[in-house]
Amino acid sequence: xxxxxxxxxxxxxxxxNSLDKWxxxxxxxxxxxxxxxxxxxxxxxTIKKISKxxxxxxxxxxxxxxxxxxxxxxxxxxxxxxTQFVYLPFTVEHWLKFFVFVVVIFEIVKAVNxxxxxxVGQVAEKNQDSASAIDFAGRLLKxxxxxxxxxxxxxxxxxxxxSLIAGLGIGGIAVAxxxxxxxxxxxxxxxxxxxxxxxxxxxxxxxxxxxxxxKIGIKTTRIESLTGEEIIVANQDLTASRIQNxxxxxxxxxxxxIGVEYSTSADKLxxxxxxxxxxxxxxxxxxxxxxxxxEFGDFSLNFEVVFFVLSxxxxxxxEKREELNFAIHDSFEKEKIIxxxxxxxxxxxxx
Numbered sequence: 001x002x003x004x005x006x007x008x009x010x011x012x013x014x015x016x017n018s019l020d021k022w023x024x025x026x027x028x029x030x031x032x033x034x035x036x037x038x039x040x041x042x043x044x045x046t047i048k049k050i051s052k053x054x055x056x057x058x059x060x061x062x063x064x065x066x067x068x069x070x071x072x073x074x075x076x077x078x079x080x081x082x083t084q085f086v087y088l089p090f091t092v093e094h095w096l097k098f099f100v101f102v103v104v105i106f107e108i109v110k111a112v113n114x115x116x117x118x119x120v121g122q123v124a125e126k127n128q129d130s131a132s133a134i135d136f137a138g139r140l141l142k143x144x145x146x147x148x149x150x151x152x153x154x155x156x157x158x159x160x161x162x163s164l165i166a167g168l169g170i171g172g173i174a175v176a177x178x179x180x181x182x183x184x185x186x187x188x189x190x191x192x193x194x195x196x197x198x199x200x201x202x203x204x205x206x207x208x209x210x211x212x213x214x215k216i217g218i219k220t221t222r223i224e225s226l227t228g229e230e231i232i233v234a235n236q237d238l239t240a241s242r243i244q245n246x247x248x249x250x251x252x253x254x255x256x257x258i259g260v261e262y263s264t265s266a267d268k269l270x271x272x273x274x275x276x277x278x279x280x281x282x283x284x285x286x287x288x289x290x291x292x293x294x295e296f297g298d299f300s301l302n303f304e305v306v307f308f309v310l311s312x313x314x315x316x317x318x319e320k321r322e323e324l325n326f327a328i329h330d331s332f333e334k335e336k337i338i339x340x341x342x343x344x345x346x347x348x349x350x351x
Contacts, residue, residue, distance in 0.1 A: 025082045032078035040069055061118045065111045076103040102153060109149045113142050127193065134193065136218050185219040188235035192216055198245045203314075205244040209233070249312040253289075254321055258328070259300030259340040268337050269293065272303055275335065279327035285310040286320045300340030 043066050051059035080100045088096065120138030127134060193216075198204050202213050204223070211223040211231055221238055223231040260272070273291040280288035289306040296302075305328075309320045332339065 021086050025085045028085060029078050029082035032081050033074060036074045036077060040066060040074075057118075061114065065114055068110060068114070069107060073103050073107050076100045098156065101156065105149050105153060109145055112145055116141055116145070127199075137190065185235045188239040189216065189218050191239050192221075192235060197239075197243055198247070202245055202247040204246065206238065206241040246312055251287075251308045251310045252312065252314070252317040253306070253308055254317065255304065255306045257294065258303045258305060259297055260303070260332075261338045261340045262299075262301060264301060264337060268335060269301065271335060272337065275331040275337075276303070276305055276328055279331050280307060280324055282327060283320060283323050285316075286324060297340075299343050 044063055047059050047063050047066065051063065076099060080096065083093075083096065116138055120134055124134040192198070198213055200213050200215060204211070204213060209223065209225070209231060211225040213221060214224050214230070215222045216235075220232050220234055223233060225231055258272070258276075260269070272293075276291045277288050280286055287308045287310065289308055290304075291306075292304050294302045294304040307321075307324060309317045311317065311320075
């Protein structure tokens with residue numbers, strides 16, 4: 001082939017571009033097709049080396065994101081960059097840009113979803129009692145990201161997104177009204193997660209129900225009562241109630257009345273306060289708050305005793321109360337102070 005024939009061949013035009021420009025575009029497409037995957041592998045190796053020196057798991061997330069970049073992305077970017085060296089008809093250029101745009105948006109959404117999954121996992125690990133609510137929130141956020149990406153792409157295609165959003169808004173209102181109770185429980189679940197009025201393992205009381213929280217779900221919370229049965233309560237009912245949470249309780253208060261016989265002498269009555277106080281001092285993690293002569297009862301002289309057990313556990317409270325009762329009984333027995341019991345004295349008048 002002569003030099004003139006070669007020049008004529010290279011000057012042959014297609015879509016207003018000479019053949020030599022098309023060859024340059026093809027050459028750069030091949031170069032980019034090799035350079036981008038090479039850069040991807042190099043980035044993965046570099047991040048892995050850095051990750052070995054750190055305790056953070058964020059670098060592992062970056063490795064996962066970079067490794068997940070697929071061949072379609074490489075092809076689309078290489079094609080777009082190589083076609084910058086040639087002139088393309090408006091329609092071809094428009095659809096090429098849209099194709100590249102779709103591929104890039106898809107990769108960005110995938111990366112964002114991986115970040116959301118990572119973040120949800122980290123938060124759920126620290127708040128295992130609300131793991132189901134956190135997981136649901138993560139899934140909902142992913143759906144929102146995909147919907148936004150879809151609307152963004154449709155807008156670039158020339159679709160009237162405003163009308164579509166308005167239609168979705170009306171449909172959303174109808175769905176919200178139909179699922180009002182379910183959505184109320186779901187939002188209450190998020191409220192419990194954010195405000196943390198209680199968590200799994202806490203002993204709570206509300207509306208006459210008492211028990212230990214076992215699981216906080218999206219719609220309901222499961223509570224194990226003292227008698228062993230499982231109580232399932234809607235989250236909306238919980239957030240609308242006054243809840244007593246015993247988790248932060250440092251001590252439990254107890255009180256009772258001791259009745260002694262009316263025949264007890266004044267000297268012995270005055271000893272009762274010291275006897276009860278000393279009995280409480282011998283018991284570990286128990287404090288006597290006060291002992292006072294309360295009243296003249298129907299058949300006994302009554303003393304009020306108030307004490308605190310330095311533990312939030314109800315079982316320990318019962319054990320300490322029992323120890324105090326035994327100690328008081330022993331002290332009274334030594335002092336020969338007799339506990340009163342219901343009696344009646346009948347006087348018979350003889351005419």
